[in-house]
Amino acid sequence: MEPQLSRRSSASISGSSCNTSFEHILMHPSEFRNSYQIRTSQSLSSINNDPESSFIGSVYNLVSKTLTINPDPSPFLEEVSEEEFQPYLNKIMPLLHEKMEQDSLGITSRLEEYTPEKCYELVPEEFFDPKFRAERHLEERSIDYQETLISLLDMADVSIFHKISDRWEEFMNAADNLQGLNSQVTDMIQSLESIFQANEQLLKNLLIKSIKAYRLQRRLENIKKVEERIGLIAVVKETQPTVQQLLSIAQYSSATQLIIKTQQTLNSKLKGVKAVRHQEQTLNEIKQLVDKLLDDEFQHVIIEDILNKVFEQTDKLVKMLKSSQGEDNLAKLIPKDLDKLRLESLVDNKIHSGTLQQSLETLTDLLVKDMKINLVKLIGQLGVIKTDESSKWLNISHPHLLIVFKAFYYVFQATLQRLSIFGTIVLNKLGANGDMSYYDLKQVLYSQTNSRQIISDLNQFETTLAGLFFSKYTKILRIRSESIKSLNLLELCQLYEQIEKLSSAWKNFSNQQSNSALASFLQHEKDYISAFHEKKIGELSALLEGETWAKVDVPEDMLQIIMSHRSESARIGGMRLETPDFSATACLLMFYKIIYEYVKMCEELQIPNEIGSRMVEMLKFYNSKTFHLIASAGATQFRLKKITSKHLGLSVQGITFILEELPYIEMRLSSKIKDYDTLLSPEIQSAKDDYNAHLKEVYNKITRIITERVTKKCQEATKDAKWEMMISPNQTDKDYYINQIISDVSSMNSILCTVLNASQMQIVFGQIFSSIQESLINLYGSIVIDSYTPAQRVKNDMQKLVMSLREKLGSSSIQEFIEDLEERLQKFVADKCQAYLNV
DSSP: OOOOOOHHHHHHHHHHHTTOOOTTOOOOHHHHHHHHHHOSSOOHHHHHHOTTOHHHHHHHHHHHHHTTOOOOOOTTGGGOOHHHHHHHHHHHHHHHHHHHHHHHHTOOOGGGGOOHHHHHHHSOGGGGOTTOOGGGGOSGGGHHHHHHHHHHHHHHHHHHHHHHHHHHHHHHHHHHHHHHHHHHHHHHHHHHHHHHHHHHHHHHHHHHHHHHHHHHHHHHHHHHHHHHHHHHHHHHHHHHHHHHHHHHTTOHHHHHHHHHHHHHHHHHTTTTOGGGHHHHHHHHHHHHHHHHHHHHHHHHHHIIIIIIHHHTTHHHHHHHHHTTOOHHHHHHHSOOOOOHHHHHHHHHHHHHHTOHHHHHHHHHHHHHHHHHHHHHHHHHHTTOOOSSTTHHHHSSOHHHHHHHHHHHHHHHHHHHHHHHHHHHHHHHHHTOOSSOOHHHHHHHHHTSHHHHHHHHHHHHHHHHHHHHHHHHHHHHHHHTHHHHHTOOHHHHHHHHHHHHHHHHHHHHHHOOOOOHHHHHHHHHHHHHHHHHHHHHHHHHHHHHHTOOOOOBOOOHHHHHHHHHHHHHHHHHHOOOOOOOOOOBOHHHHHHHHHHHHHHHHHHHSSOHHHHHHHHHHHHHHHHHHHIIIIITOGGGGTTOSSOOHHHHHHHHHHHHHHHHHHHHHHHHHHTTSTTHHHHTHHHHHHHHHHHHHHHHHHHHHHHHHHHHHHHHHHHHHHHHSOTTSOOOGGGOOTTSHHHHHHHHHHHHHHHHTTTSOHHHHHHHHHHHHHHHHHHHHHHHHHSOOOSHHHHHHHHHHHHHHHHHHHHHOOOHHHHHHHHHHHHHHHHHIIIIIHHHHTO
16 A cells, blocks of 8 residues: 655655654554554554564574574563464565565565655654654544555565565574584584693603603702812812912912902802811911901001102202202102002902901001101201291291202102002002093092992092191191291292192192192282281381472383383283383382282282282372372471472372373283182272372362462452553563463473473463463453553553463463463453554
């Protein structure tokens, strides 16, 4: 029966299927039962889905028989009858016949169009609504609609049945193949069981034979061990005669190694064997005796090679030092060779016996003791007479002290060379290899944990010996601390040279940058600089207070020294070299020498920063002291009755000379002092600023000597000159203001030209003439010029002033200031007087 649906219903149903998934549709069994009760005929789908259907039971029975499986019977089989299935067969039989005819003719069945999916698309959407109720469609008006749905379901059932029939043969073949597979698995299990039984019997036979072989092997091994122990016992019993024989020929190292090896055998392979217990005790006693002999020999050889052979040559060393022989001969005096083979044997024995560390500790104490004894002996050979511990070092001269330090150095150097050879032997025996310095070998081997303690002991051993020398130097320097302060720079440098040689030898040996002797000497240098600074401050202060401030001629050799100093700075920094042009006082020349003593010490000694700071203090002291004495007239309390322009001029010369010299000094200091720009340059710049302020003040004082007198005379001339009366310039007396100005300026010029150079004169007279201009303009501006007489008087005075100054001041550098003065005064005459002069 073919479904008859309207196009509208079909379209709406088809459209709804596009948004509906049917996989989740599960119909409750109660709904099937309700449907079964109301139907007059059942479709294949209803029978398949109905749990009461007999179709499911028949298929179940068929599959069960085919697979020879005995599952539980279906709970539905007793409730299904053939009559229930007969209406369905009557209904679809015509369709099956039609399908078979179409299949025989090769015509595609229209049943393919009615698959379950396509039938579902035609079912109205309301049947899939969760709120769907079947009671609404049981009415008479819904019967046709129900028949349409039933016909659609029937067509889908036929399609399903057709597909089942197509796959039935394949399904039954698979079931048959499963039966064959079950039979093959059973046969395989039986085969495996027989193999397991055969293997079990074979393993049992092999195990018995293996146990017998293992027993025989163990017995053979035990026999070999017994044989080996018997052989070892024989060897142990022969060890004692062999050790005695080696000891008789002084082969202590070989004897010790043989004893150690035998003891290792007794403690391992022969442990617990009573037959060798007596030999073990005997070997222990011999070992203790040999260890003591070896310790004594080890200490004797080290002390003999490292110390005694060095100090054996001290008599010759002292004689050569006193005769001032060359260093090459002195270096060859003390032999450098050691008995390396003997040392290697002893060190090797100590390493194998594990007593090297203990021996080094003991050896350190012995070496320190012997070194002290030998140093005392050396000091006596050097002629240092012992009265008491301190005075014996105070009573020797500086050259004698240098000889003592040289002797210490050569002994110290030879000792370090021998320590290096000994230490290298120890490190090589510990496993160090390579062509490296002794220090580098220690650094490489120190990374190995098993050698670290021995290397630490070696370092302690070497540092203790070196400390004896450093402490001796430190003690001598401490005792002679006051004597050191009185040394000159050359002697102090000689002393440092000896200490620096000792420090360099230790640095090359141990790579340590500092030591107590060097640190002590640096402190003595600081004390030396402090004492020198205080001394020079006192000398300079006394010299300044007693200074007469008279010009002295600069000696030719002094000029050469100045040029030599400037040439050195020019060589260092490429500065322009200028010949000095200055007038000096005795204190200035002395101060110059003192400053360059600081510069020399800064270049020669090891504390340039401290020396540079002290030099700046000296610069500031000289500046403040001369300012107090001259600019502030403090010298009138000592040697001078008053401060004159000549004194001020000499002060200008001194200040200017120092400012000119400072760049040369800075250049030399910057080449020596590290971080000069940060540490010392700001201090020197501060001193420069002080000197420039001082110079400016002195210039002002020189200028005020004239300007104050000119100002005073001009103020008096305003009232006393009787400007309404005509006076000839030749008839004025010497107190007339013009004559007084000319006299003062010319006198100042004649005084200053003897102490100032051209550039300084120009500075001074530039300020003087500038002040004279202002004073004269103020004077003439205060006069009532209302007629010919005062106008002519002003013009006459101006002309006389200019002409006289030109005549008396012949310097070309000053003439330009006179011309400026004339120009300014002529302008005033033209503005204020010319109108009355033309009448």
